[in-house]
Amino acid sequence: MHHVPLTSILEPDKEEARIRLRIDGILHDYFVIPTELHHRMIALLKIRTRMRTDEHRAPQDGRDSFTTASGTVDVRASIMPTNVGEKAVLRLLSSESHNLTLEQLGFEKKDYEVILRSIHKPWGMILTTGPTGSGKTTTIYAILEILNKRSVNISTIEDPVEFFISGINQSQVDSAAKLTFAKGLRSLVRQDPDIIMVGEIRDEETAQIAVNAALTGHKLLSTLHTNNAATTIPRLLDMGVEPFLLASTLNVAVSQRLMRRACEICKKEKEFSRDDLEPSLGTSITELLFKDKTKIVLVEVAGCSECNNTGYKGRVGIYEVMEVTEAIQKLIVKRASSREIEETATSEGMTTLIQNGVEKVRIGETTIEELIRVMKE
Numbered sequence: 293m294h295h296v297p298l299t300s301i302l303e304p305d306k307e308e309a310r311i312r313l314r315i316d317g318i319l320h321d322y323f324v325i326p327t328e329l330h331h332r333m334i335a336l337l338k339i340r341t342r343m344r345t346d347e348h349r350a351p352q353d354g355r356d357s358f359t360t361a362s363g364t365v366d367v368r369a370s371i372m373p374t375n376v377g378e379k380a381v382l383r384l385l386s387s388e389s390h391n392l393t394l395e396q397l398g399f400e401k402k403d404y405e406v407i408l409r410s411i412h413k414p415w416g417m418i419l420t421t422g423p424t425g426s427g428k429t430t431t432i433y434a435i436l437e438i439l440n441k442r443s444v445n446i447s448t449i450e451d452p453v454e455f456f457i458s459g460i461n462q463s464q465v466d467s468a469a470k471l472t473f474a475k476g477l478r479s480l481v482r483q484d485p486d487i488i489m490v491g492e493i494r495d496e497e498t499a500q501i502a503v504n505a506a507l508t509g510h511k512l513l514s515t516l517h518t519n520n521a522a523t524t525i526p527r528l529l530d531m532g533v534e535p536f537l538l539a540s541t542l543n544v545a546v547s548q549r550l551m552r553r554a555c556e557i558c559k560k561e562k563e564f565s566r567d568d569l570e571p572s573l574g575t576s577i578t579e580l581l582f583k584d585k586t587k588i589v590l591v592e593v594a595g596c597s598e599c600n601n602t603g604y605k606g607r608v609g610i611y612e613v614m615e616v617t618e619a620i621q622k623l624i625v626k627r628a629s630s631r632e633i634e635e636t637a638t639s640e641g642m643t644t645l646i647q648n649g650v651e652k653v654r655i656g657e658t659t660i661e662e663l664i665r666v667m668k669e
Contacts, residue, residue: 298383302333392434449462
C-alpha cells in the first residue's frame with residue numbers, strides 16, 4: 293500500500309463509465325464499465341459509506357474502512373452529480389502511512405536536525421507549505437508523532453481529520469455547526485493545549501489567531517499554500533500579521549513536493565553528458581547536476597509488472613527547510629521580499645527544493661524526467 297493516498301475515480305459518460313486511478317500522483321485510465329453497472333456500484337457505495345441512497349442531485353460525503361493483510365485502509369468517498377450521472381471519488385488512506393518518521397519521508401540529516409531544533413523550542417510556529425497533494429499534512433503528522441507524549445496536551449482542528457492518532461484530541465471543521473478553522477482555533481486555545489495543529493491557514497482571521505496562540509506559549513503546527521519556504525513570510529504579512537509578531541513566532545518553514553521513486557526492479561543506470569541535458573534543463577540545474585564533471589551516471593526507468601509499467605513505485609519528498617534565524621527575523625521586520633529572504637537563507641546554508649531534488653536524482657532515487665515534471669508544477 294502506498295504511503296500517500298491512492299485515489300479512485302468512477303466517472304460517468306453518456307454511453308459508459310470510466311474507472312481511473314491516481315497512483316503516486318499521476319492519473320491512469322484503468323477500465324471502462326457499462327453505465328448500468330456504474331449506477332449499481334454507486335448505489336452500493338452509498339450504502340457502504342452511509343450516504344442517502346435516494347439522493348441523486350446533491351453532493352454527499354461518507355467514509356468506510358476495510359482490513360487487508362498489511363493493516364486497515366480508510367476510505368473517504370465523495371459523490372457529485374454531473375449532467376450524465378453521479379461521479380464518485382474514493383480516497384484510500386492506509387493506516388501505515390502516518391506512521392512514517394521524518395527520515396523515512398526523505399529528509400536529509402541537516403534538515404532533520406533543523407526541524408528537531410525548532411520542535412524542541414518551547415513555543416512558536418512550524419509551517420509546511422506546498423501545493424495540494426505535496427504531502428504537507430503527512431509531514432505535520434510525523435512531527436506530531438515525535439511530540440506525542442503523555443505529558444503534553446495536543447489538540448488539532450482539521451478539515452477533514454486525515455488519520456486518527458491515539459493520545460491526540462482531534463476535531464473536524466464542520467460548516468453545518470459553523471465550526472471554522474478560526475472558531476475552532478479560538479476554542480482550542482481555551483482547552484489548555486501545549487501543542488496545537490491547525491489543518492490549514494486559509495484566511496486572515498486564522499493567521500492572526502495562530503500567531504497569537506504561538507506568541508502565548510503554544511507550539512503551533514500548520515500548513516499553507518505557497519511555492520517555496522521564503523514566500524511563506526510575505527504571504528502571512530499579506531494576511532495582516534504584524535511583522536514583529538511574525539519574526540518572534542515563526543520557527544521554521546518547510547516547503548515540499550513529492551517525486552515518484554524509480555522502481556527498484558526495472559531501473560537501469562545510464563551515462564549522460566552535459567550536452568545531452570543542458571538544452572532541456574537549463575544552465576543552473578545542469579550546473580547543480582554535473583558540478584565539475586562532463587559525464588554522470590543517472591537512472592532511467594523501463595516499466596515492469598511490479599510498477600504497472602509506469603517505471604515508478606512509491607514517492608519520496610523533496611524539501612526546503614528554512615530556519616528563522618536572527619538575520620531572517622530582521623528581514624521580516626523590514627518586510628523584505630521573498631527573494632531577499634531566500635538569498636539570506638541560502639547563504640546561511642538552506643538547501644533549496646531544486647538542490648534537494650537534484651541530489652535525489654544524483655543518488656538514483658528518481659529520474660531527471662520526474663524532477664522536471666515536479667518542478668513545472
